[in-house]
Amino acid sequence: MNNESVVMIGLGYIGLPTAALIANNGIHVHGVDINPEVVEIINAGKIHIVEPSLDEAVATAVSKGFLKAATTPIVADAYLIVVPTPFKAKNEPDISFVEAATKAIIPLLKEGDLYIIESTSPIGTTEKMMRFIYSERPELRDKLYIAYCPERVLPGNVMHELVYNDRVIGGVDDLSTQKAIAFYSQFVKGELHQTNARTAEMCKLTENSSRDVQIAFANELSLICDKADINVWELIRLANKHPRVNILQPGCGVGGHCIAVDPYFIVADYPLESQIIGKAREINNYKSFWCAEKVKSAKLEFQLKHGRKASVAIMGLAFKPNIDDLRESPAKYIAQRILQDSHDDSCFIVEPNIQDHKVFKLTPVDEAVDKADIVVFLVAHNEFKKLNIDESKIVLDFCGVLNLNN
Ligand SMILES: NC(=O)c1ccc[n+]([C@@H]2O[C@H](COP(=O)([O-])OP(=O)(O)OC[C@H]3O[C@@H](n4cnc5c(N)ncnc54)[C@H](O)[C@@H]3O)[C@@H](O)[C@H]2O)c1
Incomplete structure (x- = not known):
């Protein structure tokens, strides 16, 4: 043709x-x-x-x-x-x-x-x-x-x-x-694979829903492990030694313009049938809320112990590592929630892939870590992997950047 x-x-x-x-x-x-x-x-x-x-x-x-x-x-x-x-x-x-x-x-x-x-x-x-x-x-x-x-x-x-x-x-x-x-x-x-229009439409939605469901499984494990006092990163590494198991890594939620969006296209039209797909969306959204609550609790505990407000470093805003894209980013959502109950001067936001941001005042990596009492890792950017963090600081690693052998 x-x-x-x-x-x-x-x-x-x-x-x-x-x-x-x-x-x-x-x-x-x-x-x-x-x-x-x-x-x-x-x-x-x-x-x-x-x-x-x-x-x-x-x-x-x-x-x-x-x-x-x-x-x-x-x-x-x-x-x-x-x-x-x-x-x-x-x-x-x-x-x-x-x-x-x-x-x-x-x-x-x-x-x-x-x-x-x-x-x-x-x-x-x-x-x-x-x-x-x-x-x-x-x-x-x-x-x-x-x-x-x-x-x-x-x-x-x-x-x-x-x-x-x-x-x-x-x-x-x-x-x-x-x-x-x-x-x-x-x-x-x-290769060009032929099918009918409905299957092709569903194929695209399936690809992204599959990923969302698998991430939701990892995120659910992270919630269970937190309560059970188990290191989820170690757990998944060990479980993946099984020749037929391949669990993805948990994070602070799921973002971007595809994986966090496309599953809704199935759920909206087939709500009764798409139980796992719908639940995965809920779990991945809940994980972001849960991370923000964890930070709030850590701040309260710090204040009770030290008699002053904690300063917080929020490490990463992008929806995945090493990009500058903030669309549907769970890290951005968490940062906004933390900022709601913090003073500007006690919150240091780090996003090494962005120079300037209209809403968020950005701080360089080392300065933020240095000034913070609590360091919250939301995105596993390369710049965060080799950081030496003083033992006196509280570290909340929601993306495994310090736990994974990357
Ligand atoms: N970006 C990706 O990585 C990606 C990957 C796979 C699929 N998709 C899908 O591809 C589609 C397009 O995504 P995108 O990322 O290119 O979007 P985009 O927002 O980058 O571009 C869409 C463009 O369409 C224009 N537009 C809107 N309505 C129009 C109209 N009536 N007539 C002419 N132009 C119009 C907008 O001005 C815009 O420039 C979406 O359905 C998206 O889900 C995107």
């Missing part, structure tokens, strides 16, 4: 790298974003997000004329929807961006076009969009190819993984699946 032109709706962390990759394979891509600043930056051959090698890919694609950006779509042969799918109040998925993006291209569709959703979506979204399209354009019924293909790249390695990761591709019918596979085979070197 040789697609003459592609419209990519949504030029963010996933849409822009994908648009650049497709364009650099000699296919004309018209990128669309509702944010005019994003459009302007891309048309200047520059990028608005941080991702290794993306700047080069976009500069090349734009200078060769294969990638253009605009705030509105044009007629093309394939349409890719890569817009956000956040959740609303009550943890229900919000597919309004997918609906808006679809609505914008409906007037442009013609017989034989390919429509693909890549946004992480609740089960049935692709079929729902198919019904929406055909209700507006009944003359095109069964004359379009409609498919779902989730993205599973790791930020920081997107340009490599876009090409080499396996992809799961599910059409609303067999012909749609084949057409979508032919499309991706132009620029993906990983």
Whole structure:
């Protein structure tokens, strides 16, 4: 298959790298974003997000004329929807961006076009969009190819993984699946696995729910071990000596825009059936609350013993080690709770991956540790691994940075 032109709706962390990759394979891509600043930056051959090698890919694609950006779509042969799918109040998925993006291209569709959703979506979204399209354009019924293909790249390695990761591709019918596979085979070197749209949608949700459930198991063990006076890190290390056991590490909760979000897309639609998935979300959220309560107790004990308020070093704000991303970060939540009942001058927040923050006043690692009575490790950043902490200080290590042999 040789697609003459592609419209990519949504030029963010996933849409822009994908648009650049497709364009650099000699296919004309018209990128669309509702944010005019994003459009302007891309048309200047520059990028608005941080991702290794993306700047080069976009500069090349734009200078060769294969990638253009605009705030509105044009007629093309394939349409890719890569817009956000956040959740609303009550943890229900919000597919309004997918609906808006679809609505914008409906007037442009013609017989034989390919429509693909890549946004992480609740089960049935692709079929729902198919019904929406055909209700507006009944003359095109069964004359379009409609498919779902989730993205599973790791930020920081997107340009490599876009090409080499396996992809799961599910059409609303067999012909749609084949057409979508032919499309991706132009620029993906990983294996392309075919299925139907509903299975492909659920596959993405399953991948992240699986991780969330496994982390919840480790977090549950950490709560039990705390009460039972057992070192959970040692316990897991020993249990993992079993040839068929592989327990993950506990932490201060689960964050980020995928693992902490996607399981809700299952729970919202299948609440009775998704007992473990729902409970895992609760356990991982509770773990953050529990960590904040532990810090409060340690502060109270200190005050009773020493007759003055304890100063606290909060080590890490990011949602995982060695990144600067604070989205849905449990460490950020815990820091906010600790700050609520502390004076500014008795709380030192450390995040070595961020220079400045609008809300949090940041303190360098050594200074914070030096000034604190209680040192709370929330994220296992490399900078924290080799710290020598004076024995007089109280240490709460919720991420195992001092306990794991990293
Ligand atoms: N970022 C990741 O690592 C990752 C990984 C796998 C899957 N996903 C999924 O991919 C999808 C996109 O995520 P992202 O991280 O690229 O989001 P993002 O927020 O970085 O980018 C989305 C872009 O879409 C634009 N947009 C919103 N509505 C629009 C509309 N109606 N028309 C045109 N543009 C519109 C926004 O302005 C934004 O620039 C989400 O469903 C996400 O869950 C993301």
